[in-house]
Amino acid sequence: MEMEKVYNSKNVEEKWYKYWIENKTFSSKPDESRKPFTIVIPPPNVTGSLHMGHALNNTLQDIIIRFKKLQGFNVCWVPGTDHGGIATQNVVEKLLKKEGKTKYDLGRDKFLETMWKWRVETGDTILDQLKKLGCGLDWDRTAFTMDETRSKAVKKAFIELFDKGLIYRGKRLVNWCSRCGTALSDIEVEYEDEKSNLWHIKYPFRDSDGYIIVATTRPETMLGDTAVAVSPDDERYADVIGKTINLPLVDREIKVVSDYIVDKAFGTGAVKVTPAHDATDNEIAKRNNLETIEIIDISGKMINVPEKYSGLSVVEARKAVVADLEAQGLLIKTEDYSHSVGRCYRCATTIEPLMSEQWFLNVSGMSKKAVDAANEEKTKFYPQSWKKPYVLWLENLRDWCISRQIWWGHRIPVYYCVDENGQRKPDCKPVADFETPKECPDCKGTKFFQDEDVLDTWFSSALWPISVFNWGEDENNEDLKYFYPTSVLVTGHEILYLWVARMVQFGIEFMKDIPYSHVFIHGIVRDKSGKKMSKSLGNVIDPLGIMDKFGTDALRFALAQAAAPGRDMQVSDESFLAARNFANKIWNASRFIIMNLEGIDKLDDNIKPAELADDWILAELQKTYNKVCSAYETYDMDSAARELYDFFWTKFCDWYIELSKIRMTSADLKVKKQVLEILVYVLKSFLQLASPVMPFITAEIWQTLNKQSEEWGVKSEDKGIIAESSLPFIAGKDKVLTRQSGVIQGMNTNGAEPALKQLQTIEKMKSIQDIITKIRTIRSEMNISPAAQINAVFNVSDNGNESVSFAKDNQDYIKRLAKLETVSFEKDAKRPKNSALAVAGGLEIFLPLEGLIDIEKEKARLAKEIALAGQEIERTKSKLSNENFVKRAPEAEVEKIKERLKEAETKIEKINDSLKFLG
């Protein structure tokens, strides 16, 4: 088995992602004998090209899917894309603009044709990129929010809600984006602080000389004022309530009203009320029966105002109004003021609140049920800190404005009965239907026209977990029954409300069940300095470039490692480089093992641990196995990645493989085979555990190992495909898979409890490691070349001493890793001249270094050791002299401290003794 010296990710990746697709490794069919594990992808917009956010989101999902598959679940991960409403329309409009055209030049039908053409040409780019990322998606299920099946679901949902009376049409104050030319829902508005002014304006009373001063950030809207409001308990204004004001510039009479919402401490305590263009004012108007005058139209121009201002933009009108007020001496003062301004989340245009006829969805019933589901932990959040804001949001939810005045999207399936002239018949109720109705239920008329608006893109997204399983076609189909509710939703917190909350509401509404039991919320990928990546900042890291440069597994590992629950993460080339190095380490350790299989007969699956290192690595493997599995299960991908890294590099490579070389070079092939069996066993276990994060490299090595087995005539159940293999799990009750305790086979427990035995083994190994490290430190500090073979003399004062016999048993380890020529055990050994001393594990070790040692250096080194031990003595003594500590701390703790004190004391004693022999 030849393996390249350096891991070449390109060839390996190409091979495997094609394999998984061609062999439909991740295809899923309902199977009642197995438990499903389902994820629906957060469908990326068709406009999209893979960015770091997608890379993270999908890596995390793939880790879960691959892990669950190893556990034996029938996994189903559904891919797809979202038509992306406004965002997508904007992209195509921009393309048109380059040709000097607008959508109106084309007209609705032609424009939609262009949209579809564009969607067909570019819409699958991102799905192809997900394939490269290695995602174990079931490609046969690929869905699009505007394909036929999904469209049926949208219509079906709309009609159901319409017929229940939950969808209604009305003229309300909505958030209007004049650039996109559409209404937006409340959450589609993003607020940003902006420096502006607070203008104080004098409003004179009609019947007296007095006036009232209002403070406003929007002077231009005064043209539409229909009242001034003050707080009911503001004494300053108590006697002006009810008075009439002559509205400047317009010369209209308005009243002073009182309303609880007015904060008397803010500004002047008096608020101008513009019901048609401010949400709060609108409510004040409702409570006080005020008139509503619309003065800004949907293009952002002034209307219904004195001719002078008519047709001006909002910005122009503001200037003009301020200038005119000033000229009339009505502008009292202009303060600097910073306040937040709403912007369109798609194009950043300032949002204009205005009155408009729109479709709304009454969500009060659904949101209550969604809140209950969260409170009853039916939907569980990871990390759970998201539950509170989620519930809070749902509790304060207002009706959802679902109509959009754009063309790209699901056209609202409502039909109006019209007369011969195409005029709507006022007495006929609109009808919601899948297609144009044959006959009007009210007048038996047969002419209709369909509502012009389309639905908010999030309406179809909210149906995603049910629409992908063909709910729109058949709500009792097998897939839906088997795969719904899904297992976990993985997404970033930026769409928690926009999407997650709505899916839950729709799931409960249409399926009578939550769409998923877990919601795994991850952070945002930021750049090296913690900034959000954005095109305008130019700090975007392209995941495809990273895949190319460092390998996909490196990208995935680095992302997983950074994905600590509940926080944003910073990535940089260094993190990808470290991950690539890890991949290379895995590759080379495997190469070493595989190379050594040359000329060996068939390995026995039943490993036979023979010595300390064997027991130790198996104990460490068991620990890692437990930790990694539970980390995957709780979506702590960062700890999973860390455990894998630490185990493989620090435990397996640095210690076990190095120690295995003693037996590997043995002339006795039986000995070599025995250790190879364990090496292969541990490697394979590791590969399985790591495969969810690093699917490519693990697949390749697994297959290489399998080829070797085939050469020995061994056929494996998984055909050499790691994704088809299973972790050592057993099926428990109700087909729920539980982890088997003590699954790592073969450890010598000698009758002890496995867990305890593991601990003891690790402790023992630690003392050997300690001896080796101490000797290595001396070598390094004395500048002894690694090539120089030196000797070590263990001073044996008491032959029955446990640590002595233990060191004796494992002297080969010490010899090998500390690079010693000989190791000897001498009773009452005298420190040789010009030697160095190591004290480890209660043992005294002399390293005769005639000609190599620098006496002064050694003295200084020992002095440092004494100082360190002295500190330890101080610390432990002060603890022990504390009566309360001895009395109240657990006995084991006190014993431990006593042990440490004793150890430090003998250490100093030994060092002092030997110092006498120095120089």
Added chain:
RNA sequence: GGGCAGUUAGCUCAGCUGGAAGAGCAAUUCCCUUACAAGGAAUAGGCCGCAGGUUCAAAUCCUGCACUGCCCACCA
């Protein structure tokens, strides 16, 4: 205004059901010891944001404060 997170080595972060401060990267020294220089060995580097409290014992629990970031709000 309300809420949520974070503050630990130069950088990125672990550790937080309380019992001797950890990793990776960067730095320093030595080494191409045949799995790996994308590597190995060793070293240095931290009053664990500040102030109190609980406890025999606090990075870890509690309270307050500061700063940073995010989210929500009817910021005239």
